[in-house]
Amino acid sequence: MIRLITLALVIVALTACRKDLTSDAPVQDAIDTTTAITKYSGNFINGPYGAVSGSAKIVADSSFYKVALVNVQITNGPDLHVYLSREREPIHFIDLGKLKSTSGTQLYSLTSIPDFTQYKYVLVHCQKFNHLFGSAEIEP
DSSP: OHHHHHHHHHHHHHHHHHTTBOOOSOEEOOOOTTTOEEEEEEEEEEBTTBOEEEEEEEEEETTEEEEEEEEEEEOOOBTEEEEEESSSSSSSEEEEEEOOOSEEEEEEEOSSOOOTTTOOEEEEEETTTTEEEEEEEOBO
């Protein structure tokens, strides 16, 4: 009987976490290479709770700035967000929103232009459990 209850609790926990996972359907947001200029870029490194490959870029298009995750592959997890951060850990950061997908190229708009000498990390972070999946230090 105890085994049956334990099994039921494990199944409930696994399905509860599964519904929070990020889509794994590849996203291919287009970067207009005729007008967009890459200002900063860097490659992702893995965090303690996941793996992230690919690169992060800050692109300027007219007066708009965007964070681009380029050709990324990310370990799936619940409640993944993209941050622009002062530190490699999410202490002082700007939340750019939920991660669109665990793969592909994705654009996230900046509503203001932060000081990129201060905000020099792009993070993929699980907000729900405060787990860092990966980071990229962006440089000119």
